[in-house]
Amino acid sequence: MNEHSLDLNGRLEAHALLDRLVADGPTFLAGDARRLIDLIPVAPGSRISFTGVFRGRGPGAKGHAAGIGDVTLEGAAKQKTLTLNLPTSHRVGGYVVTHTPGHVEIELMWAETRADRTSQSCALVYDVSTKEPTEMRIAVQKSLTVLFVTFAYISFIPWKTPETA
Incomplete structure (x- = not known):
């Protein structure tokens, strides 16, 4: 079995x-957090990763239909995704989990279909040397507009702390 995979029981x-x-x-x-940290395989971490989605339409067609007149057909929608340095992720139920040293990102599987991705993902942060969880952070979507281009990005803000017995 691959060391970066998760079996059914896992x-x-x-x-x-x-x-x-x-x-x-x-x-x-x-x-629970410590067990999850041990259970999900760790992917090598990269300080910078990028995912971009480019959307557009293919070429359309114009013509004349008898009895109808001039018609215009729009081209099919096209989408191209560009990724760079993305760590391995695991699908677990309705979640997508990515584990890099010190950080377990938990995202709802359908999060990318939402216009606003606030509360669609969270992160479990832990000390790498002791594997002791320090906090959970929740995603908040923010945007930055430069001239006519708007960039949407996700920030993680404090959300939960470990329960003290």
């Missing part, structure tokens, strides 16, 4: 852990 256990970690409330169980 996926089922990870799904239960994820459901508990992202549940409502100001705290999360540190034991």
Whole structure:
């Protein structure tokens, strides 16, 4: 088995852990977080990664239809995705999980279909040497407009802390 894969039992256990970690409330169980950190394979980290989506339409057609007149057909929608240095991610239930040293990103599988991606993902942050969870952060979408181009980006703000026994 590949060291970067997750077997069925691991996926089922990870799904239960994820459901508990992202549940409502100001705290999360540190034991659940530690187990998730151990369970999800770590991908090599990169300081910079990029995903871009370019959308457009293909060529259209114009013509004349008997009894109707001039007609115009729009070209089919096209989409091209560009990625750079993305770490390996794992699909676990309705989540996509990416584990890099010190950081486990948890995203809803359908998050990319939303115009506003606020609250569609979160991150579990932990100390790399001790694997002790320090906090969870939740995604907030922000935008920056330069001239006529708007860039949307995700920031992670503090959300939950480990429960103290």
